[in-house]
Amino acid sequence: MGPVKGVVLDESVLFSVDDDENSTHLLPAAEKMLFRLQYSNLHVGISYKEGLCSQKGALIQHVAVLYTLQLVKLDVSCPEHALQATSSAWDVIPDTCIFVTSILDAVICRNICSKGWTVVLQGLEHTVSDMSGVTTIHKLQDLLITLSRLNKMALGDSVITVGYVMKWTREKDFLKRGAFPTMPTSNGLTFISIDLDLPLIPQLQTVDVVLHKATDEISSVDEGQMLSISKGVIFSEGMQQLDRCMKHLHYHLIDPLENIIPLLDRDAIQNILQDLDEINNPRSCRIRAPHYLKVSKFDEPDLVEKLNQAQLSLPAIVKPQIACGVSNAHTMAVVFKMEEFAELPVPLPSVIQEYIDHGSIVYKFYVLGERVFYAVRSSTPNAASLLLSSGNKGSSAVIFDSLKSLPVDSTTSLKSDSDEVKLDLDIVTSAAMWMRGKLHLTIFGFDVVIQAGTGDHVIVDVNYLPSFKEIPNETAIPAFWEAIQSSYKSYKYSSKQAADEKN
Numbered sequence: 318m319g320p321v322k323g324v325v326l327d328e329s330v331l332f333s334v335d336d337d338e339n340s341t342h343l344l345p346a347a348e349k350m351l352f353r354l355q356y357s358n359l360h361v362g363i364s365y366k367e368g369l370c371s372q373k374g375a376l377i378q379h380v381a382v383l384y385t386l387q388l389v390k391l392d393v394s395c396p397e398h399a400l401q402a403t404s405s406a407w408d409v410i411p412d413t414c415i416f417v418t419s420i421l422d423a424v425i426c427r428n429i430c431s432k433g434w435t436v437v438l439q440g441l442e443h444t445v446s447d448m449s450g451v452t453t454i455h456k457l458q459d460l461l462i463t464l465s466r467l468n469k470m471a472l473g474d475s476v477i478t479v480g481y482v483m484k485w486t487r488e489k490d491f492l493k494r495g496a497f498p499t500m501p502t503s504n505g506l507t508f509i510s511i512d513l514d515l516p517l518i519p520q521l522q523t524v525d526v527v528l529h530k531a532t533d534e535i536s537s538v539d540e541g542q543m544l545s546i547s548k549g550v551i552f553s554e555g556m557q558q559l560d561r562c563m564k565h566l567h568y569h570l571i572d573p574l575e576n577i578i579p580l581l582d583r584d585a586i587q588n589i590l591q592d593l594d595e596i597n598n599p600r601s602c603r604i605r606a607p608h609y610l611k612v613s614k615f616d617e618p619d620l621v622e623k624l625n626q627a628q629l630s631l632p633a634i635v636k637p638q639i640a641c642g643v644s645n646a647h648t649m650a651v652v653f654k655m656e657e658f659a660e661l662p663v664p665l666p667s668v669i670q671e672y673i674d675h676g677s678i679v680y681k682f683y684v685l686g687e688r689v690f691y692a693v694r695s696s697t698p699n700a701a702s703l704l705l706s707s708g709n710k711g712s713s714a715v716i717f718d719s720l721k722s723l724p725v726d727s728t729t730s731l732k733s734d735s736d737e738v739k740l741d742l743d744i745v746t747s748a749a750m751w752m753r754g755k756l757h758l759t760i761f762g763f764d765v766v767i768q769a770g771t772g773d774h775v776i777v778d779v780n781y782l783p784s785f786k787e788i789p790n791e792t793a794i795p796a797f798w799e800a801i802q803s804s805y806k807s808y809k810y811s812s813k814q815a816a817d818e819k820n
Contacts, residue, residue, distance in 0.1 A: 318435055319413040320471045320501065321464050323360035323404060325389055326351075327418035328377055330439050330457055331363065341373040343380060346457045349485070351384040353461065353510065356492040357499035360407040362387035364399070364416070397428045404434070415467070417460060426451055437463060458512060464499055465509045465523040476501050477805055478523055480511040482559065483530035487784070494790045502798050513555025517562050526569040526805045530782045531556055531577060535642030550581055550642065569808040571801060576757045577781045583668045584611045584638050586779050589755060593776070596751050602741040604748050604765075604774040607671040611638065614665060615658040624669065631655070632672045632700045635714075637664040640780075647719040651697075653704060657714040673775050674699040675766035680740060682749060683762045683785040685793070686800025689749045691742075692787030696766065740767065745774060752779070759804045760797070 331347040334340070354361045363386045365377050381388050387406075391399050404411045411433030419439045426436045430450030437460065438453045454463055465478050481488070481497060488510065491497050497508035511520050511527065513534070521527075534556035539549040552560070552574070563570045579585040590606030597603050610627040617623065624630070635650045635658075637643075645664050651672060652658060679696035682689060697703060703715060745765055752763065762783035763776050785793050 318467060318471055319410065320468045320476075321359065321413060321415060322409040322500065323362075323407050323414035324354060324464070325362040325364050325400060325403060325414070325416050326354075326386075327391075327416070327420065328363060328365045328373075329419040330417055331380070332373070332376070341370075341376055343376070344457070350457055350460060351380070351386070352489065353492060353497075354499070355384045355386075356495060356497070358495070359499055360387070360409065360414075361385075362389045362403055364389040364391050364396070364418075366391050366393055395428065396425060397432045397434070400429060400434055401432050415464075417454075423448065435467070458515065459519075461499070461509050462520055462523060465507065468499075468501070468507055469523050472501065472505075476505050476507055477525045477802060479506055479508045479526050479528055479801055480520065480524035481508060481528040482511050482513060482534070482556070483782075484533040487530060487533065490784060490786065494786070494794060496794050496797060503795070504798055504802050506798050506802060511559070513553065513559060517555075517558055521562060521566065521568065524568065526571060526801065526808075527559070527563060528571045528782075528801060529556075529559075531574055532581065532641045532781060535581075538639050538643050550578065567812070569805055571759050571804050572757065572781075579756065580761070580779055580781045581640050581642065582638060583636055583640050583670075584609075584666075586640075587668065587670075590752075590776055590779075592755075593748060593751070596744070596747050601744045602767075602772050602774050604741075604744050604776070607673060607775050607777055609668050609670045611666060611668050615661055615667075620658070621655065627669075629669060629671055632704075634670050634672045635661060635663045636668050636670060638666045638668055639664070647721075649717055649719050651700075651703060651715040651717075653700075653714065661714060662716060670777070671775075672700055673766050673777070674769040675775075676769060677702075678766070679777075680745070680765040680767075681762065681787060682745060682765060683760075683783060683788060683793070684749045684753055684758075685760055685785070685796040686803050687750075688796040688800070689746050690785065690788045690793065690796070691740075691745075691765075694787070699769065740765075741774060748774075748776065759800055 331344060332341050333344050335342060363377060363381055365388070367390065369377070380386065387403065389399055389403050400414070400416055401411065404414045415435045415437050416429055417437045417439060421438060426448060429436050436451045438451060439457060440455065452463060454460055468476060469478060488497070499507060499509070501507045509524065511517070511524070531552060534553040535550060536553045537551045539551065560574055562568070579589060587606055587609045593605050608628040610623055610629055612620070632651055632653045635652055637646050637648065639646050648663055650661055650663050652661070675696065677696050677698050679694050680691050681694055682691045758781065760782050762780050762785065764778040766775050766777055767773070768775055
């Protein structure tokens with residue numbers, strides 16, 4: 318059998334019948350499966366038999382349109398004819414196609430297999446033993462594992478299977494952009510979702526490397542450990558099990574959990590960025606971190622003195638030390654007067670950070686392996702404009718959630734060519750590569766603002782595995798794949814060197 322190029326799902330594995338209401342429903346597991354297959358780069362169809370009730374027939378039609386499925390009408394006595402016609406219409410050879418059903422008929426299965434198709438029987442693993450061309454799955458969620466296994470058998474080491482872990486809303490965004498195809502990419506990657514609620518070992522057996530957005534899997538943060546966030550961050554049980562499996566089975570994780578910890582701690586990442594001076598030179602603009610101060614309470618008697626020592630003046634922006642994983646990690650405030658620190662709703666401990674006038678433009682940079690991209694976005698107004706637009710006439714701080722209600726100057730032109738200070742792409746690219754080496758990360762993003770007056774390029778935020786959706790897919794997605802492939806090959810090379818040295 319060759320690598321899978323076409324899949325026909327029989328309606329028996331997708332729908333359930335409510336006998337009480339005499340109605341048919343799409344199974345919850347089928348919704349995610351169909352969505353993933355829709356963006357898999359595979360040909361996908363749904364088969365049905367003649368004589369369905371009108372309600373079920375209408376539902377099948379609706380599902381086919383919704384998930385871009387080809388309708389395949391089967392003759393009960395010889396369904397192999399319709400399947401053979403389907404593979405011909407797809408212009409693929411039959412031995413790259415699979416038919417998924419929950420109805421066992423040995424004669425029909427043999428007839429379908431005789432045409433080159435592989436039959437996948439769901440929920441019938443104990444009833445099939447020696448039927449050639451037939452494989453089984455316990456439940457529909459296991460189908461992608463089977464596709465991955467079949468591709469691995471057909472292509473061997475020429476394909477790298479990437480398992481990925483992230484929340485469903487994020488996965489859907491990546492799927493829609495064609496980032497996670499089941500069909501091998503031009504550089505030999507194929508993708509499979511890993512479900513942390515299912516047994517991990519069977520899922521990892523066909524996987525070479527795991528890509529994760531572990532910040533989606535933070536279950537809690539122990540505030541008593543804020544002096545050492547690496548000890549205070551508690552990941553979900555599934556993520557902890559995955560991490561243990563990866564280390565025990567020597568899989569490659571992009572990236573190791575310990576490498577992303579500094580990005581969860583605004584104090585830690587700011588401390589690392591203080592060393593950006595290492596790459597500055599007199600022939601270019603200066604790139605730096607903002608001045609900042611970590612505080613455990615806002616009523617410290619010597620707060621003014623500490624602010625002065627940290628080269629901070631008001632206005633300043635106040636952020637929680639923990640950058641994600643808790644509900645109020647994005648509750649922030651811009652403070653204009655010292656008395657505004659009283660009863661400030663920003664969680665403690667906090668980071669008081671320099672508020673930088675930057676012409677209301679932020680440059681969002683994305684590092685995908687060795688490639689660096691950026692997009693220009695509207696940002697918060699300069700301090701004076703923010704004070705006027707806030708409507709509080711300076712009587713209180715500006716409170717906002719940075720994920721929802723970031724105050725943005727919508728009147729700002731994004732044509733940065735007209736700015737008095739131009740973006741120094743060379744120095745920012747140097748900083749990106751410096752951070753890549755310092756943080757040991759494969760894919761990350763950071764925000765740069767250009768300070769009015771000085772022209773300093775200031776890195777105000779760093780995050781792990783961003784969506785990079787501001788970058789056109791035709792540019793970003795191949796670079797994304799290249800970054801994963803390069804990281805895996807580097808890991809394999811290092812592993813081989815270590816093994817050779819041991820021997």
